[in-house]
Amino acid sequence: MSQRRERDGRRVGGRVTIYDVARAAGVSSGTVSRVLNGGTASTGAREAVERAVTVTGYVPHQQARRLAGARTDAVAFLHCVSSERLFDDPNVNGLLLACHNALAEHDLLMVTPIGADGPAEIVMRRLAAQIFDPILLFGASAGSPLVADLVDRQMPVVACGVPLGHERHVSYVATDDRDGARQIVAYLRSRGRRRIATIAGPMQLPGGVQRLAGYQDAIGGDFDPALVTHGDYTYASGAAATARLLRQAPDLDAIFVASDMMAAGALATLQPAGRRVPDEVAVVGYDDAPIATSTQPQLTTVRIPWQRYPGQLTRHLWHRMDGDDPSGIIMPVELIIRGSA
Amino acid sequence: MSQRRERDGRRVGGRVTIYDVARAAGVSSGTVSRVLNGGTASTGAREAVERAVTVTGYVPHQQARRLAGARTDAVAFLHCVSSERLFDDPNVNGLLLACHNALAEHDLLMVTPIGADGPAEIVMRRLAAQIFDPILLFGASAGSPLVADLVDRQMPVVACGVPLGHERHVSYVATDDRDGARQIVAYLRSRGRRRIATIAGPMQLPGGVQRLAGYQDAIGGDFDPALVTHGDYTYASGAAATARLLRQAPDLDAIFVASDMMAAGALATLQPAGRRVPDEVAVVGYDDAPIATSTQPQLTTVRIPWQRYPGQLTRHLWHRMDGDDPSGIIMPVELIIRGSA
DNA sequence: TTGTAGGCGTTATCAC
DNA sequence: GTGATAACGCCTACAA
Numbered sequence: 001m002s003q004r005r006e007r008d009g010r011r012v013g014g015r016v017t018i019y020d021v022a023r024a025a026g027v028s029s030g031t032v033s034r035v036l037n038g039g040t041a042s043t044g045a046r047e048a049v050e051r052a053v054t055v056t057g058y059v060p061h062q063q064a065r066r067l068a069g070a071r072t073d074a075v076a077f078l079h080c081v082s083s084e085r086l087f088d089d090p091n092v093n094g095l096l097l098a099c100h101n102a103l104a105e106h107d108l109l110m111v112t113p114i115g116a117d118g119p120a121e122i123v124m125r126r127l128a129a130q131i132f133d134p135i136l137l138f139g140a141s142a143g144s145p146l147v148a149d150l151v152d153r154q155m156p157v158v159a160c161g162v163p164l165g166h167e168r169h170v171s172y173v174a175t176d177d178r179d180g181a182r183q184i185v186a187y188l189r190s191r192g193r194r195r196i197a198t199i200a201g202p203m204q205l206p207g208g209v210q211r212l213a214g215y216q217d218a219i220g221g222d223f224d225p226a227l228v229t230h231g232d233y234t235y236a237s238g239a240a241a242t243a244r245l246l247r248q249a250p251d252l253d254a255i256f257v258a259s260d261m262m263a264a265g266a267l268a269t270l271q272p273a274g275r276r277v278p279d280e281v282a283v284v285g286y287d288d289a290p291i292a293t294s295t296q297p298q299l300t301t302v303r304i305p306w307q308r309y310p311g312q313l314t315r316h317l318w319h320r321m322d323g324d325d326p327s328g329i330i331m332p333v334e335l336i337i338r339g340s341a
Numbered sequence: 342m343s344q345r346r347e348r349d350g351r352r353v354g355g356r357v358t359i360y361d362v363a364r365a366a367g368v369s370s371g372t373v374s375r376v377l378n379g380g381t382a383s384t385g386a387r388e389a390v391e392r393a394v395t396v397t398g399y400v401p402h403q404q405a406r407r408l409a410g411a412r413t414d415a416v417a418f419l420h421c422v423s424s425e426r427l428f429d430d431p432n433v434n435g436l437l438l439a440c441h442n443a444l445a446e447h448d449l450l451m452v453t454p455i456g457a458d459g460p461a462e463i464v465m466r467r468l469a470a471q472i473f474d475p476i477l478l479f480g481a482s483a484g485s486p487l488v489a490d491l492v493d494r495q496m497p498v499v500a501c502g503v504p505l506g507h508e509r510h511v512s513y514v515a516t517d518d519r520d521g522a523r524q525i526v527a528y529l530r531s532r533g534r535r536r537i538a539t540i541a542g543p544m545q546l547p548g549g550v551q552r553l554a555g556y557q558d559a560i561g562g563d564f565d566p567a568l569v570t571h572g573d574y575t576y577a578s579g580a581a582a583t584a585r586l587l588r589q590a591p592d593l594d595a596i597f598v599a600s601d602m603m604a605a606g607a608l609a610t611l612q613p614a615g616r617r618v619p620d621e622v623a624v625v626g627y628d629d630a631p632i633a634t635s636t637q638p639q640l641t642t643v644r645i646p647w648q649r650y651p652g653q654l655t656r657h658l659w660h661r662m663d664g665d666d667p668s669g670i671i672m673p674v675e676l677i678i679r680g681s682a
Numbered sequence: 683t684t685g686t687a688g689g690c691g692t693t694a695t696c697a698c
Numbered sequence: 699g700t701g702a703t704a705a706c707g708c709c710t711a712c713a714a
Binding site for chain 3: 015017030067069
């Protein structure tokens with residue numbers, strides 16, 4: 001089975017090592033390594049090695065490189081959102097693709113443990129963290145043991161969104177959700193709304209806390225706990241939260257919903273309840289998700305600059321891998337006015 | 342930066358090795374390794390090691406394990422189809438998810454280089470093949486250098502579909518497309534069709550050749566080159582191929598199209614051309630893709646038993662990893678009768 | 683049952 | 699500029 005036959009001058013089965021190359025090139029393994037890793041070497045040696053590499057069909061053994069302290073050529077994209085969302089949300093799967101391409105330009109291969117949802121976090125922790133060095137993190141929630149673990153291991157990780165509780169130890173690329181929320185409230189005020197309610201997202205997610213914080217910033221003295229409720233970003237939770245709001249504060253004339261999906265749920269509850277949108281109640285969503293344009297009326301919402309993520313993500317990752325300290329960037333968002341408010 | 346402070350009794354930054362565990366447990370590293378890998382050890386040693394593992398927070402270093410000849414705990418899912426299809430085709434992304442889950446039961450983590458389309462095959466070859474041992478292959482075409490390379494390296498790979506040209510060296514799980522095509526032709530005959538044309542798929546893909554072969558089997562002596570044309574599985578190619586067919590063999594009264602997507606294209610060409618479906622021309626697709634039920638009329642097609650793939654795939658992979666010789670299974674398909682034929 | 687030691691393929695640190 | 703050689707962390711004969 002492990003016979004080492006020759007064919008076309010190259011080994012068949014059984015690895016070609018750096019020693020084979022060294023022998024073929026008539027130099028030492030050290031020289032080969034130097035040539036391959038851009039170290040110093042004479043032109044003669046360089047050429048001999050390059051020739052030998054081609055002729056032997058040598059491919060470096062990543063595991064061994066890694067063990068010897070060098071870098072892996074692969075980065076993992078760890079997502080803590082459900083795999084369904086990975087497939088269904090064009091923003092997310094577009095991001096995935098774009099990241100791959102951006103990384104490929106640095107000769108890095110991006111892989112992702114698809115299907116590894118919440119419970120499987122254990123698996124990811126146990127394995128992914130070992131196989132890859134650099135990590136792109138998506139949708140990690142506050143206090144997630146995954147993040148703590150990664151930080152402990154001092155791995156170069158870059159997160160999408162502010163990594164709550166690890167702001168100083170993890171690089172991140174985020175959007176200014178707090179300002180987005182402020183803009184929304186200001187816009188609603190400018191349209192004459194006075195009793196502005198909100199359906200906030202989960203407080204474990206950065207978006208959840210930032211959007212609520214922005215709402216509070218802008219509402220200021222008018223703040224009324226009865227106008228605040230929570231959902232978990234799903235359609236159903238949006239509908240339920242709206243029903244609650246209608247009970248707690250029947251006089252509301254606007255709702256800022258922390259996600260378009262929940263906002264769609266809100267519309268579905270508002271209209272049967274006899275509240276016309278936007279005439280009686282203005283509704284504003286968040287994300288500019290596909291559903292935003294297929295509701296009736298279409299949702300006024302906030303657009304996240306997804307197209308800027310891949311570039312920023314790879315930039316920060318690159319820096320981290322170069323040993324720089326963690327850094328972060330917060331990008332501005334854009335208000336999209338449509339029919340619902 | 343690489344200071345090794347203590348915290349909660351565990352190291353912070355700087356790896357916990359098997360030696361640390363050994364020291365903590367008061368045994369040798371060999372014993373630790375044996376305990377961890379299910380070797381023989383006394384109950385006392387076993388307990389001490391297990392305690393030490395928890396207390397030190399030890400996590401095996403996969404790279405080192407691998408280098409030392411042990412197995413990786415991760416399997417790569419390599420797909421040679423476009424990433425769009427990965428996201429858009431529920432059959433495919435369902436397969437991805439299901440494979441992940443099936444593998445997870447064996448404590449294997451499945452990862453996939455998403456976004457690595459055709460041109461990036463080089464990257465995958467250079468890297469993925471080094472990082473992972475076992476490989477799940479999806480959509481690889483005949484003569485693909487990727488496959489040849491994997492075979493050369495004697496890696497345990499299991500393919501979805503017969504790996505054309507490597508049938509003996511690669512395990513596979515496939516469906517009986519040849520029989521599916523035969524069934525279709527037989528069905529069309531039974532409905533009185535006499536001039537049965539076909540739009541075949543690419544001859545580099547196993548499905549392409551098998552479905553055409555089955556068509557020829559069943560057509561037998563009635564074979565007429567004018568009734569055969571090719572497409573590349575896309576909607577547009579189906580439409581174009583149909584136009585060609587209509588020119589070459591205006592008297593056709595049925596078309597067996599090798600994919601539902603192409604069949605949809607066929608319908609779109611047939612109807613404006615004044616050929617009523619199914620009255621004047623019967624159309625049969627293949628795949629039972631989502632589009633099959635959203636055409637007018639809905640497509641009669643062949644259903645591939647996707648739900649059986651994950652189990653079979655992992656079973657064969659498991660065997661391969663155990664050193665068994667490559668093996669394959671061909672599963673039966675099911676004819677789904679709808680309005681188009 | 684257990685400890686010891688050699689080796690897996692690289693990289694990096696030395697002398698030369 | 700180049701060649702030895704010591705890690706890297708683990709597994710596995712082999713010996714005890």
